[in-house]
Structure formats: structure tokens, C-alpha cells
Amino acid sequence: MHKVEKAAVLYESLHKNIGYLCATFADIETRLSEILVLLINEDNPAIGEIVVESLPFSKAIDLLRRLVFEYIDMDEDDAREFTGLIDRLREVAKGRNDVVHSRWYLPDADSSNFIKEGARRKREKTANNEDMLLIKVVELCERADSVSNEVDDFKTSMWGWI
Numbered sequence: 001m002h003k004v005e006k007a008a009v010l011y012e013s014l015h016k017n018i019g020y021l022c023a024t025f026a027d028i029e030t031r032l033s034e035i036l037v038l039l040i041n042e043d044n045p046a047i048g049e050i051v052v053e054s055l056p057f058s059k060a061i062d063l064l065r066r067l068v069f070e071y072i073d074m075d076e077d078d079a080r081e082f083t084g085l086i087d088r089l090r091e092v093a094k095g096r097n098d099v100v101h102s103r104w105y106l107p108d109a110d111s112s113n114f115i116k117e118g119a120r121r122k123r124e125k126t127a128n129n130e131d132m133l134l135i136k137v138v139e140l141c142e143r144a145d146s147v148s149n150e151v152d153d154f155k156t157s158m159w160g161w162i
Helices: 003-041 045-053 057-071 076-100 132-159
Strands: none
Touching (some): 003 045, 003 057, 003 076, 003 132, 076 132
């Protein structure tokens, strides 16, 4: 395969996976917002929607944690599991922000590994010479999928299929 074609394939794969990550993260944000609206005022969702729409994601996570521990009775195991979910939400958000808000490039036509602009070059390669960024993005997509399902499971366990 010609070097330019190879680079195009790598960029296409990166962009496809970043798009998937963004769509999955948007799903997480929507599910989180739905839960917050229910926790704030289940009888009058407009109140919760007004509050939630002005919150950045990190503050929405903080609010979720405070409201759940204030208003939902949990045993120790459930509380530990919920705290783990909060940690995973933060981890996915941090990973997503790093991937989406950084500039990634191939340093030269012979390279098959993306470099983050402003970062020192690292020679991270797998045994098959696969790009580490692509592997990390795919793994982040898988974690985001899992977290999205966990958030949905939490909502369903509290309010059923609303």
C-alpha cells in the first residue's frame, strides 16, 4: 500500500473511532441528565431540566453523587458500586476530552503512529506495529459503552423503564 493511502486509512480509522466515542459520550450525557432531572423533581421535570442544562459534565457528576447519597437509601455494597460508577464516569470524560481536544498527527509519511501535538515523541508500538493511539481510542470506546450501559442500568433500577 502506498504511504499516502496508508496514512489515509489510519486517519479514517482514527476519525471513525473518535466519532463513535463522541456519540457514546453524548449518550452518557443524556442518560446522566435524565437521572438528574428525576432526582431534582420527578413531579415537575422542567425544574430539573433548567438546573441540568447549565451544568458542565464534571459538575453534573458531582451533583449526581450528592443527590444519590442524600436521597437514595443504599447498602454498603450498592454505595461502593455507585462510587465506582462515578469514578468510571470521570475516567471516560477525562479520556474523551484528551482524545477530542488534542491535535493528533502522523509525523511523517513513513510513520504509522500518531503523535499528540506538543507532546514529546514516544515510540510506543505493539508487537504488530499497530498505532497505540488507535488502540487506546478503541479501548476508551469500549469503556464508554460499558459506562453508558451502567448509567442506564442504574436509572432502570431506580425508576424502571421511564
